[in-house]
Amino acid sequence: MRYAETGFDLEIDLSRGSIERVATDPKLTALYLGGQGTAAKILWDRVPPEIDPLDPENLLIFSTGLLHSTPVPGANRTSVDTFSPQTGRYSHSLFGGFFGPEMKYAGYDKFIFRGKADDLVYLWINNDKVEIRDATHLRGKGAQETALILKEEVGDDNAQVASIGLAGENRVYMASIEHANSSASRGVGVIMGDKRIKAIVVRGTKDVYIAQPTELAEISIPMYKEMYDNKDCGDSMAHGEGDEFHVDNFAWGNARTRRNQFFTKEMEEEWISLEDKLRMRWTGCHNCPKDCHQAINYPGRMPYFQKCYSKLTYAMGSFGDLDFDYNIIGITQEYGMDAYSTPQTIAFAIELYEAGILTDKDLPDFPGADGETVEGYNINTSRFFYLVEKIARREGIGDVLANGIYAAARQIGNGAEEYDHNTIKKFEQVPIKLGYVNYPYFLMYATGEKMNITQIEGSYPQAPIVDKKEREEFVKNWDAAPERFKKWFMEWEPRTNVSLEAAVHICDWNEAMHYIDDAIGTCAFLSSFRGQFGGRPPYHIYNMPDFITRASGIELDSDELWEVARRNRNLVRALNIRRGLRRADERPPEDHWQKREPENEQKLLDMYYEFKGWNNDGIPTRETLDKLGLNYVSKDFIQRGILE
Amino acid sequence: MTGEAVSNGLKKRIIKEIKVNLDKCIGCRACEMACSGFHAEPKFSSTNPARSRIRVIVEDRKDVYLPIRAGDYSSAECAGRNTYTINGKDYSQCSFCTVSCPSRDLFKEPDSDLPLKCDMCESVPPLAEPMCVQVCCCDALTYVEREEVVDVKEVRRDEIDLGLESLISKHGIEKVAKIVAQIARTSKG
Numbered sequence: 001m002r003y004a005e006t007g008f009d010l011e012i013d014l015s016r017g018s019i020e021r022v023a024t025d026p027k028l029t030a031l032y033l034g035g036q037g038t039a040a041k042i043l044w045d046r047v048p049p050e051i052d053p054l055d056p057e058n059l060l061i062f063s064t065g066l067l068h069s070t071p072v073p074g075a076n077r078t079s080v081d082t083f084s085p086q087t088g089r090y091s092h093s094l095f096g097g098f099f100g101p102e103m104k105y106a107g108y109d110k111f112i113f114r115g116k117a118d119d120l121v122y123l124w125i126n127n128d129k130v131e132i133r134d135a136t137h138l139r140g141k142g143a144q145e146t147a148l149i150l151k152e153e154v155g156d157d158n159a160q161v162a163s164i165g166l167a168g169e170n171r172v173y174m175a176s177i178e179h180a181n182s183s184a185s186r187g188v189g190v191i192m193g194d195k196r197i198k199a200i201v202v203r204g205t206k207d208v209y210i211a212q213p214t215e216l217a218e219i220s221i222p223m224y225k226e227m228y229d230n231k232d233c234g235d236s237m238a239h240g241e242g243d244e245f246h247v248d249n250f251a252w253g254n255a256r257t258r259r260n261q262f263f264t265k266e267m268e269e270e271w272i273s274l275e276d277k278l279r280m281r282w283t284g285c286h287n288c289p290k291d292c293h294q295a296i297n298y299p300g301r302m303p304y305f306q307k308c309y310s311k312l313t314y315a316m317g318s319f320g321d322l323d324f325d326y327n328i329i330g331i332t333q334e335y336g337m338d339a340y341s342t343p344q345t346i347a348f349a350i351e352l353y354e355a356g357i358l359t360d361k362d363l364p365d366f367p368g369a370d371g372e373t374v375e376g377y378n379i380n381t382s383r384f385f386y387l388v389e390k391i392a393r394r395e396g397i398g399d400v401l402a403n404g405i406y407a408a409a410r411q412i413g414n415g416a417e418e419y420d421h422n423t424i425k426k427f428e429q430v431p432i433k434l435g436y437v438n439y440p441y442f443l444m445y446a447t448g449e450k451m452n453i454t455q456i457e458g459s460y461p462q463a464p465i466v467d468k469k470e471r472e473e474f475v476k477n478w479d480a481a482p483e484r485f486k487k488w489f490m491e492w493e494p495r496t497n498v499s500l501e502a503a504v505h506i507c508d509w510n511e512a513m514h515y516i517d518d519a520i521g522t523c524a525f526l527s528s529f530r531g532q533f534g535g536r537p538p539y540h541i542y543n544m545p546d547f548i549t550r551a552s553g554i555e556l557d558s559d560e561l562w563e564v565a566r567r568n569r570n571l572v573r574a575l576n577i578r579r580g581l582r583r584a585d586e587r588p589p590e591d592h593w594q595k596r597e598p599e600n601e602q603k604l605l606d607m608y609y610e611f612k613g614w615n616n617d618g619i620p621t622r623e624t625l626d627k628l629g630l631n632y633v634s635k636d637f638i639q640r641g642i643l644e
Numbered sequence: 645m646t647g648e649a650v651s652n653g654l655k656k657r658i659i660k661e662i663k664v665n666l667d668k669c670i671g672c673r674a675c676e677m678a679c680s681g682f683h684a685e686p687k688f689s690s691t692n693p694a695r696s697r698i699r700v701i702v703e704d705r706k707d708v709y710l711p712i713r714a715g716d717y718s719s720a721e722c723a724g725r726n727t728y729t730i731n732g733k734d735y736s737q738c739s740f741c742t743v744s745c746p747s748r749d750l751f752k753e754p755d756s757d758l759p760l761k762c763d764m765c766e767s768v769p770p771l772a773e774p775m776c777v778q779v780c781c782c783d784a785l786t787y788v789e790r791e792e793v794v795d796v797k798e799v800r801r802d803e804i805d806l807g808l809e810s811l812i813s814k815h816g817i818e819k820v821a822k823i824v825a826q827i828a829r830t831s832k833g
Contacts, residue, residue, distance in 0.1 A: 204694075209689065210688055214686075221779065303706075
């Protein structure tokens, strides 16, 4: 009997049209737990570095987390794992909603796609009955429009759908996978489109078994209220908190301009009233009491779910306003485009146009081309609408921009490379430009493999608490933190860097928590991302083992759980090392901070690599790998000459 | 349900009621999780929304979020159905209907197709509130008890009644009686 997981993966070969239900090895669950962890193992075993991301042999894996479909509240994030054509490396994204739990109720822990269909198809997975169906009638349809059509077509309102829009169909690199109130991005949508999968429709009515039923219920049931009452978890940013911080401190346009003290009381009031007008409802994800997603009904658009920071990305990229942002998301989410990368890429193109690098020839009928201005009207917003169409359709210059800023800059040439100033490892980063280098952040940006800082940071606070008494109080209640962090936090003086040693540990702890979340499926807003604000995440390294053991029967304590995080982290690292990642790539954007400390930054990398058991080039050593049970990785590294 | 005598033929009893506030539902379906877990044998040994006696009907693009509890079984479909427009939103009559019936797959055991019915989580010792209410933090579901005077002749129908009735309507009373007799004989032996 398998607990918490189903013990089966669904293997779908789209080239051959074959479908197989494959039993999995419980030993792998014990080692990697599930989600991203077990997906990384499959990618390691089956997609060698010679396989191009757009090769049919690349895999696209949808993984449930180990705790999906158990009574543990807030475990619903589905992991999507593959290799991305934008970076040439490992690509990973998570989405919330209801998809993963439905996969498990249908009897599967993973959907593993291989090969490519000849033309658009969709999968209809109804418990044991799995069909690859023609989807050519859905060509060009919006992501949610597709979901609505397909629920009707399969005749089941309870089915859950993950789909792509026009952008994914056209293999746009910033294409997302859309599902209910959530979406996955960072290079997974393009692979779904490349495999010609328009949508996956899943419905399940099977049981998921619990190892220690009453023991798990005993700790899970009280969590609902605890989480609901805990204002330091969930997406408080969606609820307006932090608007001022983001508006005043994040960079507008092509990650260029900070508009300090731009946010005013009047703006705040205007924003709140606009949101109240557009919002149909706050909603949650599967089995979670937090209402992090607002359902938005913008006139003339398909109702959509706005999440997190997306309400600002288009506004800030265009120097536009909130109304424009809500308007354009109504289009981009139906096209299935990532709300981080897309606005940045467009802002980059507008800069190139203003610099004369892109011309009217590249951008026929570009709004504002004649230099005419209308008072009180921001022409960039029209340009955003224009470029969204070009990119989603890969039309003209859109075909170049659809490859992401790094590649586009090099394809355009003529000095465009200079305007690519906010990517790391060929991937667009959150538009933040700050004053003084921050040690833990330097390490997280440099070495993170989840590509977006929000997927790496999160347990250790971003700033110290000024008042000593308050700080003491904070530390006293900081159940989530290992002892060493309490000491460092107490010693941390405002406006100073933490020590190099502390920075190494902070980076390690922050990312470890994400690696745990992404294996068991718990939402980062309940643990790995939220501890930094308020220090009271409902889930942390000390209480997670109980939930895991009682749900799955896998016995482990906090140290052993951290060991799993380390194993998964090293395995993901290994996937990228095998594809060429080295120390030289581990560089935050030059202008991320105005004042840098090159010597200390290199020292930080040295210390971090050493702490991680990696060599000077950032490659995990044989000892490190073997100790984690990753002998097959070290063996491969030696065979390939990556390690001596 | 507890009751006490009032006068001949009538008695007081406590009516347990779950109030549903559609405006407050966030569509998380925690109620389904808690219900299916609580009714598993042994308790919480499995979860499965398809076995839940409360289901949230969701049409997210239309802003329809509607938790409904399983009521009685009916072997017949409705002759005609209404569509209700409330605050500009369309609801089918089925969205509000608690009946387990042939026209939809709600409130039927996925293995046997036998009807499910909400029992307000009656158990020994009794719960303070049904499980679905306990986990509904946004107060879309709230629990109230009120007193009502009822005719004692009213017979309570529990799951066994319902299950048997449904089996009888499906297979005929003779066949069911025969099988019950058979089972009685074998289990004695």
